[in-house]
Amino acid sequence: MSALICILIPLFGALLTLLDPKLKRSIRVLLLVAIIDVILAMVSVEAWRNKGTEHLGFNYFIIDSTSRLFLLLITFIFLGISLYIYGRVVMRPIVAKNIHSFIRLTLVFFSASILAVLSNHLILMWVFIEATTLSATPLIYHRKGPPAFRAAWKYLLFSTLGLGLTFLGFLCLAKGMEFHPGTETVTYFISELTLRPSLTPGLWQHLGIALVLFGFGTKLGMAPMYAWLPETYDEAPPSVTALLAAIQFNCAVLALFRIIQIYRPFEQPIISAVLTTMGLASIVIAALNIVVITNYKRLIAYASINHAGVIAIGLGLGKSASYGVILYILSNALVKALLFLTCGNIKARFHTKIIADLHGLIKDMPYSGWFLMVGIFALLGFAPFGSFFGEIMIMNTMIEQKAWVLFIAFCALITVIFVATGRSVFPMIWGEPTSGGTLERETLYAVLPKLFFVAILVSLGIYLPASANTFLQAVALTLSGGRV
Amino acid sequence: MTYLLIFFMLAMTLPLFVSSWRIALTGVGIQALLLGLILLRSDERSPSALLQAIDLIVVRGALIPLYLMVIVRKFLPKDQSLDLIPPNLILWTGAITLINLGFWFGQFVFPNDLSNLLFLGTASAAVLIGLFILSNQKIPIGQVIGILVLEAGIVLFELMTNHPLDLPAQAAVSLIFLLLTLVFGLFLKRFPAIEKQEQSNTWVAEEREVL
Numbered sequence A: 001m002s003a004l005i006c007i008l009i010p011l012f013g014a015l016l017t018l019l020d021p022k023l024k025r026s027i028r029v030l031l032l033v034a035i036i037d038v039i040l041a042m043v044s045v046e047a048w049r050n051k052g053t054e055h056l057g058f059n060y061f062i063i064d065s066t067s068r069l070f071l072l073l074i075t076f077i078f079l080g081i082s083l084y085i086y087g088r089v090v091m092r093p094i095v096a097k098n099i100h101s102f103i104r105l106t107l108v109f110f111s112a113s114i115l116a117v118l119s120n121h122l123i124l125m126w127v128f129i130e131a132t133t134l135s136a137t138p139l140i141y142h143r144k145g146p147p148a149f150r151a152a153w154k155y156l157l158f159s160t161l162g163l164g165l166t167f168l169g170f171l172c173l174a175k176g177m178e179f180h181p182g183t184e185t186v187t188y189f190i191s192e193l194t195l196r197p198s199l200t201p202g203l204w205q206h207l208g209i210a211l212v213l214f215g216f217g218t219k220l221g222m223a224p225m226y227a228w229l230p231e232t233y234d235e236a237p238p239s240v241t242a243l244l245a246a247i248q249f250n251c252a253v254l255a256l257f258r259i260i261q262i263y264r265p266f267e268q269p270i271i272s273a274v275l276t277t278m279g280l281a282s283i284v285i286a287a288l289n290i291v292v293i294t295n296y297k298r299l300i301a302y303a304s305i306n307h308a309g310v311i312a313i314g315l316g317l318g319k320s321a322s323y324g325v326i327l328y329i330l331s332n333a334l335v336k337a338l339l340f341l342t343c344g345n346i347k348a349r350f351h352t353k354i355i356a357d358l359h360g361l362i363k364d365m366p367y368s369g370w371f372l373m374v375g376i377f378a379l380l381g382f383a384p385f386g387s388f389f390g391e392i393m394i395m396n397t398m399i400e401q402k403a404w405v406l407f408i409a410f411c412a413l414i415t416v417i418f419v420a421t422g423r424s425v426f427p428m429i430w431g432e433p434t435s436g437g438t439l440e441r442e443t444l445y446a447v448l449p450k451l452f453f454v455a456i457l458v459s460l461g462i463y464l465p466a467s468a469n470t471f472l473q474a475v476a477l478t479l480s481g482g483r484v
Numbered sequence B: 001m002t003y004l005l006i007f008f009m010l011a012m013t014l015p016l017f018v019s020s021w022r023i024a025l026t027g028v029g030i031q032a033l034l035l036g037l038i039l040l041r042s043d044e045r046s047p048s049a050l051l052q053a054i055d056l057i058v059v060r061g062a063l064i065p066l067y068l069m070v071i072v073r074k075f076l077p078k079d080q081s082l083d084l085i086p087p088n089l090i091l092w093t094g095a096i097t098l099i100n101l102g103f104w105f106g107q108f109v110f111p112n113d114l115s116n117l118l119f120l121g122t123a124s125a126a127v128l129i130g131l132f133i134l135s136n137q138k139i140p141i142g143q144v145i146g147i148l149v150l151e152a153g154i155v156l157f158e159l160m161t162n163h164p165l166d167l168p169a170q171a172a173v174s175l176i177f178l179l180l181t182l183v184f185g186l187f188l189k190r191f192p193a194i195e196k197q198e199q200s201n202t203w204v205a206e207e208r209e210v211l
Helices: A003-018 A023-051 A065-091 A099-118 A122-140 A146-177 A190-194 A203-219 A227-233 A238-292 A297-319 A317-352 A366-379 A386-400 A404-429 A444-462 A466-479 B002-017 B019-041 B047-075 B091-108 B112-136 B140-161 B167-200
Strands: A055-058 A061-064
Touching: A003 A023, A003 A065, A003 A099, A023 A065, A023 A099, A023 B002, A055 A466, A061 A065, A061 A099, A061 A466, A065 A099, A065 A238, A065 A444, A065 A466, A099 A122, A122 A146, A122 A238, A146 A203, A146 A227, A146 A466, A146 B112, A146 B167, A190 A238, A190 B140, A203 A238, A203 B167, A227 A238, A227 A297, A227 B140, A238 A297, A238 A404, A238 A466, A297 A317, A297 A386, A297 A404, A317 A366, A317 A386, A317 A444, A317 A466, A366 A386, A366 A404, A366 A444, A386 A404, A386 A444, B002 B019, B002 B091, B002 B112, B002 B140, B019 B047, B019 B140, B047 B140, B047 B167, B091 B112, B112 B140, B140 B167
Parallel strands: none
Antiparallel strands: A055 A061
16 A cells, blocks of 8 residues: 555645745655655565555556565665755755756656556556656756757657557557467456466567567667667756666566566567567667767766666576576666766766766765766676676576577677776776866765665675565566566 | 548558648548547447547547647748658658558458458558658658657557457546647747757756756
8 A cells, every 4th residue: 555655645746846836845845755755665565575466456556576676666766866856956056947847747757657667557557657758858858958858859759659669569469369268358457467377479479579578678778779868868967867767767677577477488489589689789789889988978878778788688588587687677777876866966066078078086076986986886797786796697597598699799798898988987087186176065965865875786786685685586586477 | 441441541641742741730630530430330339449439539630630730830831841751752662662561461460351451451551651751750740740640550450459448548548648749749839949049059058057
């Protein structure tokens, strides 16, 4: 029940900001909503041990281990982003111009994200992801110029196209259900689909799976439909980039999870072929661009494409990589939120996104410098972060499955990305400071969420409490084709 | 049913060869109206089907094309040409090939069922033509028309599958489509101002301080 209240709180917050447009109250509402939702999400995860899977709202919502994990993840990240926005408004009151509509849309976006995470109905999940797109689009060009406007338009077009193809895929899957003797009734309820004894492969099902994976791949910014992502992540305000990269991204990943939970037992070859191909192509695109990139925000955007590729390959490989994929997804969400918010602080101080213009950040902005360094290490998959262990588990599965070509290509590309990113970013962190050593005051609101993200990132790699480990294993089990 | 599908094909194909944004938007509206008629001619009489019929005939068939026309009229003169695909023989051949490809797919799936063959062939052709328009368009209103043609193909496919969504899902899908079109409209309204800003460069200073 607490999970369902999570949906209502942001909507109520949005309504409050509409009724009472005082600046201070609006920004406090945002923060309060984020805090309450984190508490409710924690209560929901805690209840998992006693209650297991729950079905609410006429079976339209499902509260299982997977939805609880993603709910907790997105609420924590949203709290971090809210603190960042609060800090920015406190530090630079000029950014508060037109903030009411910004906060309202952010809360609607958050509510739609929670609805997508909790949805037990494939079509409604699709609708809620589309709703996150529609609420995020105006946020991308909030108080920004024509490039941001054009990026928002591109984002809207690509998202609509990708989600349109996904919808077509769902219709194909529905058509495919006609041909299963004894299970002809068409349903879009995830819990019912996972209980079906047989979803025998056929033309419609193959086509449906391919279209759904391709469509959600577009939403994740994977090749070949990746062109919107670098531009959008670069042009959007940093808080919005973090919303897209760490919250909306995970809603789309969860949708992929659900499809894989339902169809993996019957359609592993096609799932594997589509996801591995798209994943590898995405890593190639990311590697080629990271080598020549001159803009640090775009560099992290291309690293996001690389991450989407790694997740797709992990999901494509199948059961034994499931736990590694989950570790990687959690780390990836935290790293992206950490890095994009840090980029926001750096951009606010130096008004540049060009890598060559910045050096000695660790002296100019000690907190941001350290966060950037730690974030880049985690981004590159260094130990002891969760991304390292996630990547190792995925690579281990490649070896187990004797996918040597994939393994060699993956290692080679990851090495290229590793070297190119380090070569670009490390001179930004060390060296002579850009401002001649004038320290920038960084508020507690800016530092606290990032510290927390770093703590979880390290914890995912070094020490996971037994209860958290059991919880993650339960999610991995459902991803391997276990019942929801 | 067959003649409705033939009219649908005509409403989709003719605007490709006529350089007019008004005809293109009218074509999109007629496609939606025909989809509504196809739905009404089927045996489906559930509340969900009724809602979808209203959505197709009233919202997609009339309100959305009118709404877009009102917006576009403000910055594009009536006689301004708009080519959905560049007018040359190669791309026209490409469009006809895609329509053939759609029907080839219909024949491949339903070799002995003419009704379903036509349904699937027309739906596939609409999806492919929508993608073709999108890949050839740089003008925002042209891109929106590409999306609307693609969506019409998807709805036709949905009607062919004959598995109506349950009422909450249908209501949500109709609502989200309406919101999507409103957002498209908001963007189309702002594009002329954005182009002016691009020429004058007045936005640079404000862009420095963002959230």
